[in-house]
Amino acid sequence: xxWQQRIEQVLxxxxxxxxxxxxxxxxxxxxxxxxxxDQLFTHFSSNDYLGLSQHPAVIEAWxxxxxxxxxxxxxxxxxxxxxxxxxQLEQTLAQWLDFPRALLFSSGFAAxxxxxxxxxESSDTLIADKLMHASLQEAAALSPARYRRFxxxxxxxxxxxLAATESENRLVITEGVxxxxxxxxxxxxxxxxxxxxxxxxxxDDAHGIGVIGEEGRGSCAQQQVxxxxxxxxxxxxxxxxGAAVLCSAEVAEYLEQQARHLIYSTALPAAQADAVLASxxxxxxxxxxxxxxxxxxxxxxxxxxxxxxxxTDSQTAIQxxxxxxxxxxxxxxxxxxxxxxxIQAIRPPTVPPGSARLRITLSAAHSERQIAELVEALRHAx
Ligand SMILES: *Cc1c(COP(=O)(O)O)cnc(C)c1O
Numbered sequence: 420x421x422w423q424q425r426i427e428q429v430l431x432x433x434x435x436x437x438x439x440x441x442x443x444x445x446x447x448x449x450x451x452x453x454x455x456x457d458q459l460f461t462h463f464s465s466n467d468y469l470g471l472s473q474h475p476a477v478i479e480a481w482x483x484x485x486x487x488x489x490x491x492x493x494x495x496x497x498x499x500x501x502x503x504x505x506x507q508l509e510q511t512l513a514q515w516l517d518f519p520r521a522l523l524f525s526s527g528f529a530a531x532x533x534x535x536x537x538x539x540e541s542s543d544t545l546i547a548d549k550l551m552h553a554s555l556q557e558a559a560a561l562s563p564a565r566y567r568r569f570x571x572x573x574x575x576x577x578x579x580x581l582a583a584t585e586s587e588n589r590l591v592i593t594e595g596v597x598x599x600x601x602x603x604x605x606x607x608x609x610x611x612x613x614x615x616x617x618x619x620x621x622x623d624d625a626h627g628i629g630v631i632g633e634e635g636r637g638s639c640a641q642q643q644v645x646x647x648x649x650x651x652x653x654x655x656x657x658x659x660x661g662a663a664v665l666c667s668a669e670v671a672e673y674l675e676q677q678a679r680h681l682i683y684s685t686a687l688p689a690a691q692a693d694a695v696l697a698s699x700x701x702x703x704x705x706x707x708x709x710x711x712x713x714x715x716x717x718x719x720x721x722x723x724x725x726x727x728x729x730x731t732d733s734q735t736a737i738q739x740x741x742x743x744x745x746x747x748x749x750x751x752x753x754x755x756x757x758x759x760x761x762i763q764a765i766r767p768p769t770v771p772p773g774s775a776r777l778r779i780t781l782s783a784a785h786s787e788r789q790i791a792e793l794v795e796a797l798r799h800a801x
Contacts, residue, residue, distance in 0.1 A: 437745035438766055445761075449473040451784040453761050460761040461789045463779045468630050468736045469708040470784030471658030471698050480697035481659075484690025492686035496523070497675075500686030508692040511699060512663050516636055516649065520671035524680060525687050527625050527652035527662040528554040533680035534621065534648060534664060537673070539564035544586040548572065548593045550600065552623060553769075555592055571597075574608050581616040589618035595627030595638025599770050599778060601737030603627075606642040621648040629656030630709060630736060635702040657698040661687045711783040712736060715790055719781055722794040728801065739765075740777040740797070748775035754800035760793050 420428070433439040445462075446454045451470065453462040471477055484504065492500035505523055512521035524530035535558035539545055543564040547555060550571045559566040567584065569576030581589065591613050593604045606622065613620040622644075624637040628651040632641035635656070639646055649665040664674065674681060701708065719738060723730050731739055742748040745766045752764035755777070766775045781790070 437749055447472065449784065450786070451782050451789065455761070458759075460756070460759050461785070461793070462761040463781065463785075463793060464761055464763045465780060465782065466626065466655035467658050467784070468626075468656040468712055468780065468782050469658065469702070470782050471629075471656070471701060471708075473784070474658065474698070474701060476701065477658055477694050477697045481690050481694035484693030485688075487693075488689035490688060490690065492688050494686070495682060495684060496686040497682050502689040502692070504689040504692040504696070505686065508696050509663070511696060512651070512665065515634070515699060515703065516640070516651070516665050517645075518649065518665035519668045521663045521665050522671050522674055522678075522681065523687060523692070524662045524664065524678075525684055526660070527552075527623070527650060527654065529680040529684065530650050530652075530662040530664050531555045531623060532558040533674070533678040534650070535559055535562050535564075536679065537677040538590065540588075542586055543588040543590065544584040546577065546580045546584070546589060546591045546618070548597075548604065550597050551592060551594065552598060552625070555623065559592070571600075572602065572604055574605060574612065577609060578612055578616075581612060581618060589616065590621055591618050592621045592623070595622055595624035596631065596735050596737065598626055598737065599765060599776070600731065600739060601626075601733030601735040602731070603638060603735065606638060606644040606646075610644045610646065619647040620644075621650070622646040623650045625650070625652040625655055625662075626735070626737065628652070629698075629702045630712060634706075635709060653695045653698070657695055657702065659691060659694045659698055661691060661695060708783045712781065715781045715783065715785050715787075718787060719779075719790050719794065722791065723797070726794060726798045728794070728797055736781045738779045738781060740779060740801075742775050742777065743773055745775045748777065751800045752777060755793075755796055758792075758796040758800070760796050 443455055451462055453460045494500040509521040531554040539562040541563040545559045545564050546567045548571055549568045567580045569580050596603050610620055622639055627638035629635040631638050651663050653659045653661040748764040752762050755762050762777050762779055765778045
């Protein structure tokens with residue numbers, strides 16, 4: 420089949436199965452508002468859990484950073500793209516999260532891929548939770564290492580895989596908070612099993628950093644776990660973009676030699692590093708953002724319970740409403756949109772087949788009234 424035919428066939432199939440993905444150009448604004456065309460919505464689809472992408476101090480840090488450093492870093496950090504702001508951000512992250520070193524990457528996707536490709540050789544084994552993020556699934560599948568998966572959050576499944584592999588080097592990979600389900604990994608138990616089997620543990624805490632635990636240090640700190648490698652991203656609760664790998668001094672130095680996404684890619688702008696620093700300062704010093712978010716989660720769950728709307732056990736900002744069928748999930752999302760609520764229907768392959776869902780995300784920026792209106796609209800739409 421020619422490329423042209425294959426492309427047309429894929430698009431046609433996607434369309435028929437209700438799986439065609441399309442982007443909409445939207446304008447985000449404070450108080451969890453969004454405009455599309457000339458219509459105003461409240462949005463419940465963002466990972467900006469604390470509303471920091473709209474925070475005046477974060478915006479000002481980025482603007483004044485751009486005036487100081489210019490807009491782009493101009494080169495990889497290995498050439499001239501590494502500034503005192505990058506250095507300060509790495510030191511702040513290492514101190515905040517209590518690791519010897521932090522290394523910046525331009526995205527979480529790049530950080531995950533770089534780590535797997537830099538570490539894994541053919542004699543090694545990667546063991547990951549089945550619901551691990553696409554960036555890791557893909558890197559693990561492409562890497563020369565053996566790749567094994569265990570059922571989501573299953574300790575027995577993990578132990579079975581650990582016992583079944585003889586590689587000297589085994590890397591167990593999981594997330595702090597799972598992006599589509601909002602549930603948390605049993606990190607303390609996972610960490611113990613890793614230690615017992617002399618495997619390394621890598622935790623991707625993209626959805627935990629900033630929102631969970633004291634000073635927003637994330638899932639690992641909350642469960643008093645120190646993984647060998649921690650990945651945090653800046654595009655979610657921190658409201659900016661970019662990512663960091665937290666690790667030992669030796670691993671950091673090894674990555675500086677081997678991580679291709681670091682060496683052959685333009686560093687994130689210094690002004691962006693300034694914005695992330697401003698955001699981290701707010702996260703650490705102002706627990707009221709986390710308190711407001713946690714109040715909103717409780718309120719949403721109480722009101723859904725009251726109206727008989729079925730939720731999962733998730734206690735985090737990610738509150739999925741499982742619909743099942745793809746077309747039905749789209750129809751419910753459309754109804755909510757007509758009522759002024761912007762919510763994404765998430766369909767396979769992002770989630771397992773038959774589990775299409777509304778991925779509702781709550782933020783500290785939502786008011787009680789916005790949440791009450793959402794629950795009312797949900798009740799009607801369902
Ligand atoms: C969003 C996400 C990433 C990717 O991070 P970006 O900085 O957006 O590229 C990686 N892992 C998980 C679990 C995520 O949710």
